[in-house]
Amino acid sequence: xxxxxxxxxxxxxxxxxxxxxxxxxxxxxxxxxxxxxxxxxxxxxxxxxxxxxxxxxxxxxxxxxxxxxxxxxxxxxxxxxxxxxxxxxxxxxxxxxxxxxxxxxxxxxxxxxxxxxxxxxxxxxxxxxxxxxxxxxxxxxxxxxxxxxxxxxxxxxxxxxxxxxxxxxxxxxxxxxxxxxxxxxxxxxxxxxxxxxxxxxxxxxxxxxxxxxxxxxxxxxxxxxxxxxxxxxxxxxxxxxxxxxxxxxxxxxxxxxxxxxxxxxxxxxxxxxxxxxxxxxxxxxxxxxxxxxxxxxxxxxxxxxxxxxxxxxxxxxxxxxxxxxxxxxxxxxxxxxxxxxxxxxxxxxxxxxxxxxxxxxxxxxxxxxxxxxxxxxxxxxxxxxxxxxxxxxxxxxxxxxxxxxxxxxxxxxxxxxxxxxxxxxxxxxxxxxxxxxxxxxxxxxxxxxxxxxxxxxxxxxxxxxxxxxxxxxxxxxxxxxxxxxxxxxxxxxxxxxxxxxxxxxxxxxxx
Amino acid sequence: xxxxxxxxxxxxxxxxxxxxxxxxxxxxxxxxxxxxxxxxxxxxxxxxxxxxxxxxxxxxxxxxxxxxxxxxxxxxxxxxxxxxxxxxxxxxxxxxxxxxxxxxxxxxxxxxxxxxxxxxxxxxxxxxxxxxxxxxxxxxxxxxxxxxxxxxxxxxxxxxxxxxxxxxxxxxxxxxxxxxxxxxxxxxxxxxxxxxxxxxxxxxxxxxxxxxxxxxxxxxxxxxxxxxxxxxxxxxxxxxxxxxxxxxxxxxxxxxxxxxxxxxxxxxxxxxxxxxxxxxxxxxxxxxxxxxxxxxxxxxxxxxxxxxxxxxxxxxxxxxxxxxxxxxxxxxxxxxxxxxxxxxxxxxxxxxxxxxxxxxxxxxxx
Numbered sequence: 001x002x003x004x005x006x007x008x009x010x011x012x013x014x015x016x017x018x019x020x021x022x023x024x025x026x027x028x029x030x031x032x033x034x035x036x037x038x039x040x041x042x043x044x045x046x047x048x049x050x051x052x053x054x055x056x057x058x059x060x061x062x063x064x065x066x067x068x069x070x071x072x073x074x075x076x077x078x079x080x081x082x083x084x085x086x087x088x089x090x091x092x093x094x095x096x097x098x099x100x101x102x103x104x105x106x107x108x109x110x111x112x113x114x115x116x117x118x119x120x121x122x123x124x125x126x127x128x129x130x131x132x133x134x135x136x137x138x139x140x141x142x143x144x145x146x147x148x149x150x151x152x153x154x155x156x157x158x159x160x161x162x163x164x165x166x167x168x169x170x171x172x173x174x175x176x177x178x179x180x181x182x183x184x185x186x187x188x189x190x191x192x193x194x195x196x197x198x199x200x201x202x203x204x205x206x207x208x209x210x211x212x213x214x215x216x217x218x219x220x221x222x223x224x225x226x227x228x229x230x231x232x233x234x235x236x237x238x239x240x241x242x243x244x245x246x247x248x249x250x251x252x253x254x255x256x257x258x259x260x261x262x263x264x265x266x267x268x269x270x271x272x273x274x275x276x277x278x279x280x281x282x283x284x285x286x287x288x289x290x291x292x293x294x295x296x297x298x299x300x301x302x303x304x305x306x307x308x309x310x311x312x313x314x315x316x317x318x319x320x321x322x323x324x325x326x327x328x329x330x331x332x333x334x335x336x337x338x339x340x341x342x343x344x345x346x347x348x349x350x351x352x353x354x355x356x357x358x359x360x361x362x363x364x365x366x367x368x369x370x371x372x373x374x375x376x377x378x379x380x381x382x383x384x385x386x387x388x389x390x391x392x393x394x395x396x397x398x399x400x401x402x403x404x405x406x407x408x409x410x411x412x413x414x415x416x417x418x419x420x421x422x423x424x425x426x427x428x429x430x431x432x433x434x435x436x437x438x439x440x441x442x443x444x445x446x447x448x449x450x451x452x453x454x455x456x457x458x459x460x461x462x463x464x465x466x467x468x469x470x471x472x473x474x475x476x477x478x479x480x481x482x483x484x485x486x487x488x489x490x491x492x493x494x495x496x497x498x499x500x501x502x503x504x505x506x507x508x509x510x511x
Numbered sequence: 512x513x514x515x516x517x518x519x520x521x522x523x524x525x526x527x528x529x530x531x532x533x534x535x536x537x538x539x540x541x542x543x544x545x546x547x548x549x550x551x552x553x554x555x556x557x558x559x560x561x562x563x564x565x566x567x568x569x570x571x572x573x574x575x576x577x578x579x580x581x582x583x584x585x586x587x588x589x590x591x592x593x594x595x596x597x598x599x600x601x602x603x604x605x606x607x608x609x610x611x612x613x614x615x616x617x618x619x620x621x622x623x624x625x626x627x628x629x630x631x632x633x634x635x636x637x638x639x640x641x642x643x644x645x646x647x648x649x650x651x652x653x654x655x656x657x658x659x660x661x662x663x664x665x666x667x668x669x670x671x672x673x674x675x676x677x678x679x680x681x682x683x684x685x686x687x688x689x690x691x692x693x694x695x696x697x698x699x700x701x702x703x704x705x706x707x708x709x710x711x712x713x714x715x716x717x718x719x720x721x722x723x724x725x726x727x728x729x730x731x732x733x734x735x736x737x738x739x740x741x742x743x744x745x746x747x748x749x750x751x752x753x754x755x756x757x758x759x760x761x762x763x764x765x766x767x768x769x770x771x772x773x774x775x776x777x778x779x780x781x782x783x784x785x786x787x788x789x790x791x792x793x794x795x796x797x798x799x800x801x802x803x804x805x806x807x808x809x810x811x812x813x814x815x816x817x818x819x820x821x822x823x824x825x826x827x828x829x830x831x832x833x834x835x836x837x838x839x840x841x842x843x844x845x846x847x848x849x850x851x852x853x854x855x856x857x858x859x860x861x862x863x864x865x866x867x868x869x870x871x872x873x874x875x876x877x
Contacts, residue, residue, distance in 0.1 A: 020526050060522045062868060307755060333758030344756070352756050355749040362742075366757045369742050376737045 008070075009034045009162055009193040010055065010086075015064035017050055024050040026217040027064070032162065037184060037194045039208035039225070043237055043438035045408035047217040048197050052164045056088035057081035068162075087155025088164040093147050095139045102135035105154045118157075125156050129186040132179075144293055145176040152183075162193045169203060170435065171293050174466055174499040181207050199438060201230040201244075202467060213237055238440050246446050246471040248490070249454060254282035256318050257458035258304065258427060263313035265299045265482075273299040274482045277313070281458045283426070286449065288473025288490060289462040292502050296482040297462045298347060301429045304460070305344045306332045317342075317427070343425035345417055347432045347462075349409075353416045356405035360386040360397065363404055364419050389418030393444065410441030417448055428452050431462045446472060466495050480505050521869045534863050541859030545852040552851070557840065564834055571833025572826050582829055584717035587724040588783055590821040592796075593803040594724075594731045594814055595775035598768045599652075600804075601735060601812050602748040604659070608670025610800025611677035612651040612773045614793075616644035616780025618681050620707075621700065621791040624784070625688055628706030636707045640785050641778075648777020649770045651677065656769030660762035666769075674800070681793050688791075699789050709786040720786045727775065732814040744768055776800070809856070827852060 010032040017025040025047045057078040119135040212222035258281040265274040274296040302308035315327040350356040364382035386400040393414040434442040463469040473490040478501040485501040550561030599606035623640040655669035712718040735741040747754045810816035831845025
């Protein structure tokens with residue numbers, strides 16, 4: 001193999017880590033080479049993040065050795081990792097909003113504070129790899145992708161030459177992703193070792209030189225990306241063959257169900273979040289919502305669900321016989337009391353959709369506990385529902401009395417979606433329904449959503465993965481800065497056009 | 512060999528949920544170690560036989576029938592306040608005003624006994640005591656609750672400050688109602704007529720209080736674990752956003768739960784004044800509103816376990832007092848022992864949630 005002549009920057013041998021009875025990593029072997037981008041693949045709970053956390057000093061392995069450039073090392077803390085040139089960029093940014101990029105980058109470093117020199121060094125790093133960062137810009141003025149850039153520059157500034165990125169593209173537009181990939185390639189060509197954790201197969205194929213696959217905490221294998229394909233990698237991750245097509249049946253007898261007119265929403269701080277948004281969601285149809293994160297998707301869904309104070313506009317619920325009911329000014333309870341069966345799978349699953357410390361059965365009760373006139377809660381029905389959800393959606397859990405926070409991301413989402421569709425809704429709102437989920441779980445969720453569609457539910461699907469949105473949605477509404485940039489049919493839509501509409505109202509100038 | 516860096520001697524990692532018997536085994540072991548440590552220190556410092564000291568602690572609680580009754584009365588009072596603050600605690604609303612809410616209940620009871628005693632039939636007086644003390648406690652809790660619900664003020668500080676207001680009010684009324692004039696204290700109220708004194712069951716002075724608190728305990732357990740309100744409290748406590756998402760009116764739940772909390776505190780005040788003390792002082796609550804915080808936390812907010820934790824705390828306190836008198840040790844010494852025991856018990860929670868992994872005997876390097 002051509003890789004043999006490269007030096008292994010990191011050798012992880014026999015790494016084992018358990019959390020209680022759960023074996024997160026089981027004698028994992030992994031080599032990371034300089035001048036190479038390694039994609040670390042695996043389903044949720046397969047131990048990718050755990051493995052990388054041990055490399056970056058957040059966890060300490062129960063067994064096994066790590067060597068850097070042939071020397072055995074012990075990484076006890078993130079500082080040890082930094083000293084060895086290992087830097088990790090986490091999914092959640094760790095930046096101080098009110099400081100500038102340069103201040104954030106030098107924060108916590110020993111030695112005299114010399115912002116001018118720091119800015120110079122930052123500019124040097126930026127021009128070397130093609131980053132676009134203004135060292136004097138405040139973090140709160142930055143877009144998500146700029147913040148991520150600051151995080152990457154931060155670890156480079158500290159001399160990291162082994163970089164680990166945990167799902168870096170989850171928050172980026174296609175254009176921003178392309179830019180990120182370009183700088184990652186520049187860094188690779190400069191001889192840095194790069195590890196990227198991702199679920200998106202097309203990104204793995206586009207970017208990585210080599211893939212390593214984990215399954216259930218065990219190392220399954222690694223190979224040059226050129227010698228494999230998405231289907232083979234997926235099969236290795238899942239352990240059996242899977243099909244990678246998302247169904248999109250034609251909508252059956254679509255009728256207007258939710259009509260939004262001139263919706264305008266301001267945040268508590270008075271910032272305009274949605275401006276004059278109008279659209280109709282039909283029954284038996286999936287309306288996809290595309291947009292850069294933070295463009296009003298959350299406010300849009302929460303306005304419909306009765307959780308967001310609205311400044312102007314109207315949201316009508318239209319019943320089959322054509323009668324209209326206004327939803328604005330009603331809270332979730334009064335919407336339910338009106339007989340509107342509206343289900344909402346929010347973005348923040350454990351902080352909003354579920355109660356992390358409660359068990360599955362108690363979480364099933366959230367929607368139904370008020371039923372009946374008794375002072376006491378009915379404990380049996382939720383238990384039966386929890387059993388049914390566990391069985392039908394193949395939730396992997398020790399039992400229905402396990403707190404949901406102990407479940408992996410995919411299983412948490414199955415529990416939440418399972419509860420929300422159990423009430424036979426007429427409207428289903430979902431926000432980032434497959435964020436952080438592995439392929440298997442994602443396809444389970446797509447199937448569930450398609451089943452609801454077949455039953456005539458009006459589905460509003462806020463997504464971040466454009467490839468999925470283009471395959472799944474019947475129509476796509478593109479938001480740009482809180483305004484409707486356009487509504488286009490999902491069939492035949494083109495990723496570049498949608499990407500342009502996300503960043504510029506109306507997309508192409510000649511449209 | 513030299514280029515091999517050494518693994519740390521041990522590292523700490525989180526445990527998965529332990530089965531209940533292992534968790535309680537750890538707690539029991541902690542108690543045992545605590546007793547051993549106390550014995551060792553007692554022997555080293557005072558030269559006394561630790562077994563004799565422990566026997567005396569036991570004597571302090573169970574040495575005579577009277578002591579046992581006092582023990583159970585004290586447990587009942589502490590448990591009652593602990594039960595009162597628990598619904599608020601389950602809601603992650605830190606009601607540190609249990610003391611003030613209880614004291615204001617004492618004040619309301621005293622007012623009824625002094626102003627109405629002898630003028631109305633006794634059962635009416637007692638009914639007035641009951642209603643007014645519950646109302647007074649509820650109002651004392653409702654004020655911080657409304658401010659928290661409406662303007663998100665900090666309930667910890669607010670309830671804490673309400674304690675001082677209650678103490679000052681009581682001090683004021685003690686001067687107004689003092690007997691005899693200039694004494695600065697109220698003394699036993701209605702000693703001759705016993706008006707407003709809660710009825711005694713048989714010859715057992717404390718039995719009524721104990722029975723009432725036992726009923727409150729069971730009722731609170733059922734309320735918190737099986738009622739719709741209890742479920743709402745749990746959801747609001749875990750996540751206000753989830754509560755709003757499912758249409759729970761968070762403000763209403765906060766105020767309602769704090770009202771309940773204050774009402775039971777007021778009831779505790781009524782039991783204390785009407786049932787056993789028959790007087791009013793500014794320190795009549797003995798800081799139970801604060802000890803209750805520990806009782807509630809140690810029992811993880813479970814009303815049934817709270818019977819055990821309040822027993823533990825009262826038992827230690829009574830025993831501490833006893834060794835102070837029997838051996839002529841300062842009562843601070845008893846506090847040291849209590850502190851040591853609590854240190855071990857609270858510390859054991861760490862070993863329940865985490866485990867320590869020692870470095871594997873470095874076999875590979877040999």
